[in-house]
Amino acid sequence: MYDFLEKNAMYIVLLIALIIWIGLFFYMFRLDKRIKKLEKDKNTE
Amino acid sequence: MNNFLKYLIFIIISGVLIAGILVPIPYIPSLGDKARIIYLHVPMSWIAVLAFLVSMINAVRYLKTRDLQKDLIAYSSAEIGFLFSILATVTGSLWAKFNWGSFWNWDPRETSIFILLLIYGAYFSLRSAIENPEQKAKLSSVYSIIAFVTVPFFIFIMPRIVESLHPEDAIVNSQGKITMNPVMLTIFLSSLAGFTMFFFWVLNLKVRVEKLYHRFR
Numbered sequence: 001m002y003d004f005l006e007k008n009a010m011y012i013v014l015l016i017a018l019i020i021w022i023g024l025f026f027y028m029f030r031l032d033k034r035i036k037k038l039e040k041d042k043n044t045e
Numbered sequence: 046m047n048n049f050l051k052y053l054i055f056i057i058i059s060g061v062l063i064a065g066i067l068v069p070i071p072y073i074p075s076l077g078d079k080a081r082i083i084y085l086h087v088p089m090s091w092i093a094v095l096a097f098l099v100s101m102i103n104a105v106r107y108l109k110t111r112d113l114q115k116d117l118i119a120y121s122s123a124e125i126g127f128l129f130s131i132l133a134t135v136t137g138s139l140w141a142k143f144n145w146g147s148f149w150n151w152d153p154r155e156t157s158i159f160i161l162l163l164i165y166g167a168y169f170s171l172r173s174a175i176e177n178p179e180q181k182a183k184l185s186s187v188y189s190i191i192a193f194v195t196v197p198f199f200i201f202i203m204p205r206i207v208e209s210l211h212p213e214d215a216i217v218n219s220q221g222k223i224t225m226n227p228v229m230l231t232i233f234l235s236s237l238a239g240f241t242m243f244f245f246w247v248l249n250l251k252v253r254v255e256k257l258y259h260r261f262r
Binding site for chain 1: 046051054055058059062063066067078246247250253254257260261
């Protein structure tokens with residue numbers, strides 16, 4: 001296991017960085033949509 | 046911000062992450078693969094400077110127009126700048142552990158960002174100490190302008206006049222010539238562009254949330 005981690009350290013870093021970034025992006029995308037909905041609701045009230 | 050720009054941000058930053066880690070870089074003495082930090086660490090500092098600049102500009106605009114929306118943008122931008130300063134500190138500190146042997150060395154750049162964090166920390170304390178919105182906006186706008194005056198000094202000047210362990214001439218040398226390898230420069234500039242767009246998206250969200258918060262209250 002240690003050998004595998006040492007040999008593939010770069011790819012593991014890349015994988016973790018991509019998972020964090022994809023998660024953050026979709027969270028912000030959904031947040032943006034929800035804010036838009038709230039703004040619409042508030043304007044039609 | 047329209048969806049096209051958001052997808053563009055996603056593609057640029059994903060591309061920077063993939064290329065930044067997988068594309069081979071020339072050997073840089075004493076740095077090696079650790080030089081790849083430049084693709085993330087420098088854009089974090091750049092966004093911090095940009096955010097503080099946007100904050101200062103909106104503070105000036107508030108003082109001119111007395112429009113509280115401008116103060117809201119100034120405050121939101123300073124908050125994002127503070128967050129990115131922390132990110133720059135953390136990424137730099139992790140890199141320092143592997144390159145210099147310890148997380149914190151009181152290097153001129155580390156000291157500068159520490160003082161900058163204290164200066165902007167005081168900005169948020171000042172805001173939270175005042176109840177009256179007009180007075181809060183007026184005083185914090187003046188403070189934001191004064192605080193920004195120190196930013197170029199701490200980020201660009203101080204680390205260059207005091208001897209530092211921090212790698213210099215990594216992008217441009219003292220004669221103004223670009224020293225970075227063209228492939229690295231392309232990835233680096235894409236990273237700067239992607240993170241700049243990302244900053245404006247986060248700022249847009251933050252300002253809209255603040256406006257909604259004030260309307261619901």
